[in-house]
Amino acid sequence: MQLEEHEASSLIAQRQKKLGAIVELGFEPYPRKFDVTHTLPEILASYSGKTAEELEKEKPVVRAAGRMMTIRPHGKAGFAHLAGGGVRLQVYVRLDAVGERDFELYKLLDLGDLIGVEGYLFRTRTGELTIHAGRLQFLAKALLPMPEKWHGLADVEIRYRQRYLDLLANEEVRKTFERRSRIVRALRDFLDGEGFMEVETPMMQPLPGGALARPFKTHHNALDIDLYLRVAPELYLKRLVVGGLDRVYEINRNFRNEGISTQHNPEFTMLEFYQAYADYRDMMDLTERLLRHVTKTVLGSTTFEYAEQEISLDRFHRLTMKEAIVEYWPKEAGTAPTMEGVVETRGVFKWIEAFDRWAAQQSGESIHPLALPQGTAPGMALQALFEAVAERYLIQPTFITEFPLEVSPLSKQKPDDPNFVERFELFIGGMELANAFSELNDPREQRDRFEYQQLLREKGDLSAHTVDEDYVRALSYGMPPTGGEGIGIDRLTMLLTGSKSIRDVILFPLLRPEKKSGE
RNA sequence: GGGCCGGUAGCUCAAUGGUAGAGCACUGCCCUUUUAAGGCAGGGGUUCUGGGUUCGAAUCCCAGCCGGCUCACCA
Numbered sequence: 001m002q003l004e005e006h007e008a009s010s011l012i013a014q015r016q017k018k019l020g021a022i023v024e025l026g027f028e029p030y031p032r033k034f035d036v037t038h039t040l041p042e043i044l045a046s047y048s049g050k051t052a053e054e055l056e057k058e059k060p061v062v063r064a065a066g067r068m069m070t071i072r073p074h075g076k077a078g079f080a081h082l083a084g085g086g087v088r089l090q091v092y093v094r095l096d097a098v099g100e101r102d103f104e105l106y107k108l109l110d111l112g113d114l115i116g117v118e119g120y121l122f123r124t125r126t127g128e129l130t131i132h133a134g135r136l137q138f139l140a141k142a143l144l145p146m147p148e149k150w151h152g153l154a155d156v157e158i159r160y161r162q163r164y165l166d167l168l169a170n171e172e173v174r175k176t177f178e179r180r181s182r183i184v185r186a187l188r189d190f191l192d193g194e195g196f197m198e199v200e201t202p203m204m205q206p207l208p209g210g211a212l213a214r215p216f217k218t219h220h221n222a223l224d225i226d227l228y229l230r231v232a233p234e235l236y237l238k239r240l241v242v243g244g245l246d247r248v249y250e251i252n253r254n255f256r257n258e259g260i261s262t263q264h265n266p267e268f269t270m271l272e273f274y275q276a277y278a279d280y281r282d283m284m285d286l287t288e289r290l291l292r293h294v295t296k297t298v299l300g301s302t303t304f305e306y307a308e309q310e311i312s313l314d315r316f317h318r319l320t321m322k323e324a325i326v327e328y329w330p331k332e333a334g335t336a337p338t339m340e341g342v343v344e345t346r347g348v349f350k351w352i353e354a355f356d357r358w359a360a361q362q363s364g365e366s367i368h369p370l371a372l373p374q375g376t377a378p379g380m381a382l383q384a385l386f387e388a389v390a391e392r393y394l395i396q397p398t399f400i401t402e403f404p405l406e407v408s409p410l411s412k413q414k415p416d417d418p419n420f421v422e423r424f425e426l427f428i429g430g431m432e433l434a435n436a437f438s439e440l441n442d443p444r445e446q447r448d449r450f451e452y453q454q455l456l457r458e459k460g461d462l463s464a465h466t467v468d469e470d471y472v473r474a475l476s477y478g479m480p481p482t483g484g485e486g487i488g489i490d491r492l493t494m495l496l497t498g499s500k501s502i503r504d505v506i507l508f509p510l511l512r513p514e515k516k517s518g519e
Numbered sequence: 520g521g522g523c524c525g526g527u528a529g530c531u532c533a534a535u536g537g538u539a540g541a542g543c544a545c546u547g548c549c550c551u552u553u554u555a556a557g558g559c560a561g562g563g564g565u566u567c568u569g570g571g572u573u574c575g576a577a578u579c580c581c582a583g584c585c586g587g588c589u590c591a592c593c594a
Contacts (some may be wrong), residue, residue: 015545070556074556076550094552145529213593258592
C-alpha cells in the first residue's frame with residue numbers, strides 16, 4: 001500500500017489538512033523530542049495503588065507521552081487514552097485547564113496520533129486513574145487510519161506484512177513477543193549459570209554444514225567467492241570446543257532453503273550448545289533442567305496448555321525410535337511389528353510395505369503412503385516410518401533415542417550396535433523441538449561419513465553434507481568427548497505462547513513480496 | 520509444487536443471478552467525569568485482476584495474483 005495511492009483519498013487528505021491546521025496553531029509538525037517524567041507503565045506502577053483522596057491531596061504532576069487509541073470529546077472537555085509500553089492511560093482535557101490553543105489541538109487530533117501530556121493525576125468518578133492535562137504537546141501525526149478499535153486487525157496477511165499495525169491493534173500479539181523475549185533471556189540465564197559461554201560464529205559459510213538441509217547461496221564480490229547462509233552453526237561451535245572453549249552456546253538465525261509451513265520459516269532461531277566431556281545422556285538431563293527452568297521462569301509453572309492438551313514437563317518420557325513405531329503402530333494396518341521384528345534393520349521394509357498398504361486405503365488428507373524411492377537406505381526408511389507412524393502422537397515430552405547411522409553423519413555410534421548412534425530428538429506437542437547427540441570426534445570416521453554424504457549428494461540429494469576438510473583437520477587435533485544439542489527457539493515459543501503457527505512467533509515471517517501497483 | 524478454502528468501504532463483516540449494505544473509523548453541528556460515550560445530519564466502493572456466460576454478475580464459468588490451512592520437503 002503506497003502512501004501516494006492514498007494522497008487523493010479523502011481520509012489522508014483530511015489528516016494532512018489537519019496537520020496543516022496544527023502547524024497554524026504554532027506546533028511543530030515533527031518535533032525532536034519530549035521529555036517525560038515517567039513511562040506509562042511507570043505511572044501505573046507508582047500510582048495504581050493510590051486512592052482518589054490520596055491523589056487529590058498530592059496532585060502528582062507527570063509528563064508522559066503515547067499514542068492516542070481512543071478519543072471521546074464532550075463539548076468543551078474530552079477524554080483520550082494514551083497507549084505505550086503495553087499499557088493504556090486515560091487523559092482528561094478541559095478547555096479551562098489547557099487553554100484555547102491546546103484545546104484546539106485536542107480537537108484536531110485523530111486516533112493514532114502521538115502526543116505528550118503534562119498534568120496531575122486524579123481518579124474520575126468511575127475510579128479510573130487519569131492525567132488531568134494542563135498542557136498538550138503534539139508529537140507526530142497518523143496520516144493513515146488505525147485498524148478498528150473493537151475487533152482489532154484480523155486480516156492475517158496485513159497482520160504479517162504490517163506487523164506494526166498488528167502490534168498496535170492486537171494486545172495479545174505484543175504479549176506473545178514479550179514472552180518470546182523472556183524465554184530467550186531465561187535460556188541465557190540458565191546456560192550462563194551452568195558455565196556456558198555465548199559466542200557468535202559465521203552466518204555466511206564457504207561450505208554449508210551441520211545439518212541435512214538445502215542452503216541459500218550468495219556471492220561475495222571482493223573475494224569473488226560463493227558463500228552459503230548457514231543451515232546450522234554446529235561445525236563452527238565444535239571447532240571452538242577443539243580450541244578449548246569447553247562449554248559454548250549460540251542463539252542465532254539459521255537459514256534453510258526448504259518449504260514454508262506452520263512449523264517452518266526459511267530463517268529461524270536456534271539455540272545450539274556444546275559441553276565437553278559429556279555425552280547425549282548428559283544432554284538429556286541438561287535439557288530437562290533447562291526446559292523446566294525456562295517454563296517455570298516464564299509461566300510460573302512446569303505445566304501448560306497446547307492445542308487443547310495439558311502438557312507437563314515434570315516427566316520426560318523415553319522411547320527408542322523402534323519402540324515408538326511399535327507403540328503407535330495403527331491397529332488397522334495389521335499386526336504391529338514386535339521389537340524382535342524391527343531388530344533386524346532390513347526388516348523395516350516389510351513394515352513400510354504394510355504401512356503403505358494401509359495408508360493407501362485411507363481417504364483422509366493427513367495419511368499418505370511413504371512411497372520411498374528405490375534403494376533408500378534402511379536407516380532412512382526407519383526414520384521415515386517413525387515420522388509417519390509416531391511423531392504426531394508425541395504430545396508429552398518424549399526423548400526418541402537410537403537414530404540410524406545413515407541419517408546422523410555427525411554422531412557417535414553406539415558401542416553395542418554400530419548401525420545406530422548416540423542421539424535423541426525431543427518431541428513436545430507433536431513437534432520436534434530439540435536434536436542432540438554424542439558428537440563424533442574420530443576424524444577418520446568423520447571423513448568416511450562425509451564421503452558417504454558426498455555420495456548421496458552426487459546421487460541428487462541436495463541436503464546431504466559436503467566434505468569439510470578443515471573440520472576434519474580440527475578433529476585431528478583432538479576434540480574431547482562432547483555432547484551437543486540444538487533447540488528450536490521459535491517452536492519453544494510456540495509451545496509456551498499457545499501459538500499454532502510459527503508465523504505468530506516470528507515478528508516478520510517470510511511472505512511473497514507485495515506487487516507494486518501497475519506491474 | 521499438489522489439494523481445499525478465502526479476497527466486498529480505512530477496519531470488522533453482511534448481501535446465493537435483479538437498486539452493493541451495517542457497525543466502527545471519517546466530515547459537520549450539540550454536549551465540561553466519559554470509556555465500544557451519546558444525539559442529529561452527512562460523505563465514502565475498480566466487490567483482488569483479466570476474460571467469458573447472461574437481458575442483467577460481488578454472486579456462475581475460465582485464467583491469473585495474493586493469502587490461509589493441509590500434504591510433500593524440512594527442523
